[in-house]
Amino acid sequence: FPGVTESFGAAIHALGASQLTDGVINRSKRMMLDTLGVGLLGTRTAVFNKVLKYSQVSRDESNHPSSIWGRSDRTLPPCYAALVNGIAVHSMDFDDTWHPATHPSGAVLPALLALAETLPSRPSGLDLLLAFNVGIEVQGRLMRFSREAYNIPERFHPPSIVGVMGSAAASAKLLGLSPSQCSHALAIAASSAGAPLANAATQTKPFHIGNAARRGLEAARLAQMGLEGNPSMLDMDVGLGVYYKDYSPSTMPDCASGAFRWILEDQDVAFKRIPAHLAMHWLVDAAQAALGKLQEAAWNFDLSQIQRVTLRVPPSKYINCPFPTTEHQARHSFQFNACSALLDGKVTVASFDPAQINRPALKELLSKVEVKTPGDNHPSFDKMYCEVQIETAQGESCTARCNTFYGHWRKPLSQEDLVEKFIVNASSVLCTEGVEGVIDVIGNIEKVPECSVLGSYLRMTSNTLEQVYNHISTVCNSDIMNPSD
Numbered sequence: 001f002p003g004v005t006e007s008f009g010a011a012i013h014a015l016g017a018s019q020l021t022d023g024v025i026n027r028s029k030r031m032m033l034d035t036l037g038v039g040l041l042g043t044r045t046a047v048f049n050k051v052l053k054y055s056q057v058s059r060d061e062s063n064h065p066s067s068i069w070g071r072s073d074r075t076l077p078p079c080y081a082a083l084v085n086g087i088a089v090h091s092m093d094f095d096d097t098w099h100p101a102t103h104p105s106g107a108v109l110p111a112l113l114a115l116a117e118t119l120p121s122r123p124s125g126l127d128l129l130l131a132f133n134v135g136i137e138v139q140g141r142l143m144r145f146s147r148e149a150y151n152i153p154e155r156f157h158p159p160s161i162v163g164v165m166g167s168a169a170a171s172a173k174l175l176g177l178s179p180s181q182c183s184h185a186l187a188i189a190a191s192s193a194g195a196p197l198a199n200a201a202t203q204t205k206p207f208h209i210g211n212a213a214r215r216g217l218e219a220a221r222l223a224q225m226g227l228e229g230n231p232s233m234l235d236m237d238v239g240l241g242v243y244y245k246d247y248s249p250s251t252m253p254d255c256a257s258g259a260f261r262w263i264l265e266d267q268d269v270a271f272k273r274i275p276a277h278l279a280m281h282w283l284v285d286a287a288q289a290a291l292g293k294l295q296e297a298a299w300n301f302d303l304s305q306i307q308r309v310t311l312r313v314p315p316s317k318y319i320n321c322p323f324p325t326t327e328h329q330a331r332h333s334f335q336f337n338a339c340s341a342l343l344d345g346k347v348t349v350a351s352f353d354p355a356q357i358n359r360p361a362l363k364e365l366l367s368k369v370e371v372k373t374p375g376d377n378h379p380s381f382d383k384m385y386c387e388v389q390i391e392t393a394q395g396e397s398c399t400a401r402c403n404t405f406y407g408h409w410r411k412p413l414s415q416e417d418l419v420e421k422f423i424v425n426a427s428s429v430l431c432t433e434g435v436e437g438v439i440d441v442i443g444n445i446e447k448v449p450e451c452s453v454l455g456s457y458l459r460m461t462s463n464t465l466e467q468v469y470n471h472i473s474t475v476c477n478s479d480i481m482n483p484s485d
Contacts, residue, residue: 005234007251008138009183012169015137015255017130017446024262025446027269028133030418031096033442034271035105036069036458037422038095040429041275041349042088043070047203051087051210055080066114067455070429078114079214079221082167085110086213090159090206092275092349093331094425099267099382099409100143100150100158107163107212108135108170113458115171115217116451123174125441125448133262135170135216138186139163140263141252142234146244152279152316152379153197160195160208161243167216168223175224180231187229189219190240200318201332268409270381271418274347276330277319280337281405282386283311287341289400290388298396303343303361305392309369311338312387312401314379323366327352338388339365381408434460 002010042048052068055076066081068074069088076084089095089106098104112131116123123131139162143149149158168189172182192215195208223229233239234249241247253259270278295301313320313334321333330336330352339362340351350356378384387401404410413421419439426435437457441448448454 002251003232003235004249004251005183005186005232006179008141008169008186008234009179009181011252011255011260012134012138012173012182013177013179015130015134015173017126019255019260020130020133020446021262021265024133024264025129027264028129028136029442029445030271030415031105031136031269032109032132032445033422033439034096034418035089035109036438036442037425038092038275039085039089039106039110040070040458041094041425042091042206043068043429045088045091047091047206048084048088050203051207052084055084065117067117067459069458070461072459072461078118079218081114082111082217083210083214085114085210087206087210090209092352093205093277094272094275095209096269096271097278097381098140098143098269101153101381102139102143102158102162103209104136104139104163104166104269106209107139107159107167107216108132110210111135111167111171111213111217112174113451113455114213115174117455119174122450122452125445125451125454127174128451129445131170131174133264134173135166136264137262138169139166140267142240144263145240145249146246148244148246150380150382152314152319152381152384154317155197156243157195157197157200157205157208159212161193161240163209163212164189164193164216164219165240167213168219169216171217171220172223175220177220177224181223183231184228185220185223187231187233188222188227189216190233191229192216192219193240194243197318201321201324201326201329203328205328268412270409271407271413271421273405273407273413273421274337275349275352276337276347277332278381279313279316279319279384279386280331280334280347281407282384282402283313283334283338283388284341284347285405286386286388286400286402287338288345289402290390290398291342291345293398293400294390294392294396297398298392298394301392303365305394306342306365306368306390307393308391309338309342309365310389310391311335311369311371312374312377312389313371314377314384315373316379320371322369322371323363324357327354327357330357334371335366335369336362339369342390430457430460431462434458
C-alpha cells in the first residue's frame, strides 16, 4: 500500500479536468473572483506597497514576465509576484475562509497566475481551474488530519502550514510534474511552513499568505529541477505532524476509483462582507440587530444613553483587543467591530481608517464594553455564535444573537452580491473594461484557451487600455486561439 505522501503525489499528478464536477467548478469560480477582487483592493494598502518596493530593489524587470495586479508598468520574477499578490489578497483580511479554518484561495491563485505567465506551454483556463482545485483539495485533506484544526487557531496561522502545501501542489500540477516530483514538492514546501499567531493583528500577518504562495511555487520548481525531500513527509509525526497535537494522517483515495470526491463539493467556503477576521461577521450582525431592537423600543434613543455593552463570544485571545490603535488590530477586535456597528450602523472598508479608529466617540463606547465567553460558545467557525447585549442608563436592555451570518457556508452570498463585492473592490484599481474583463474570464474560465488573458485585465488601469487591447488582439490571433485544422 502507498504511504500518505506517495498517495498525495500520485493524486496531484493523476487528477484530471474531467473529474471536476459542476458544483466544484461553480464554487471555485466564486473563490477565484472574490480573491482577485480583494487582492486588487489590497494593492492600495501600506503593507503591499512596502513589500512591492522590497521586491523591486536591485531587480532588473526586463525579463520578468509575471504581473503585479493593478500595476500596468510593473513585473517581477514569478516567486516575487506570487509573494506580493498573495500579500495583497490578505492585506485587509477580506479573503475567503474555509472549514477547518484556513484562507484557502490566497495561497494558491497568486502562485498559479504568476507561474502561468512564465510557461511556454501557455496554460488554458481549464488548466488553471484544475490546478487551483488541486491546491484547494490538498489543503482540505491536510486539515482533516487533526481535530485541533477544526477550531479557531491558537498557536499558528493555518495558511502558513496548509497554504504552502496547497501552493506547492497546485504549482506542481500546472508544471506537469511526475508523481514522485509532486511528493517531493510537498516535502520541500513543508520546510517553509509555519508562522506564529503572535503576528496576527500586525502588518506581518499578510506575509503568511504571500509567503505560502511564494514558497509553494519555489518548492514545485525545485522539485522539477530534481531537488528531493523526505518522501514520507506527510506520514510522520516529525514531518507535517509537528504542527498538530493530534496528527492522524490518511492516504488520498485513488482518483481513478469511485472513492474520490472533492472536499469542496461538500464543504463550501465563507465569503466576507467586511474586511476583518471572520468572527467579526457574527458580531457585527448581532450588534446591528440589537441596536435595531433598541431603536424600535425607544424611538428617541441616543447612543450616549448606552451604559454597558456585553459581548458573548467564543474564547480566542488574538481577536480580543479592547483598545486597538492600528487597522490590523481593529480587524481582529471584537470590541472595535461591535462599537463601529453601533456607532455607524455598519462596518465597511472605511471603518478601519486611522481617523475612524481614533474617534473620541468610539473610544468612549469601547470603554463600556465587557467581553464574556460562555461555556457553550465553541471556538469553531462551524459552531460559534455571537451575542450582543446593550443596556442603557434608563434601565432598558436589548439582546440579539447571530448564529449564522450572511456569507457563511450555511448562508452563502448570492452570486449577485458576490459579483457586486468584486466590482466595488476591483473598481478601486481597475477601469471598467478591466473589471468587466475579469468577470467575463472567470465566468468562462473552463473555456478560455489561454489564461494569461486574465493577467492582461488585472493590469488594466485607465492608462493602459491601448496596451492591453493590443495584447489581447495578439492572443486572439495566435495559434492557441485559432488552431490550424
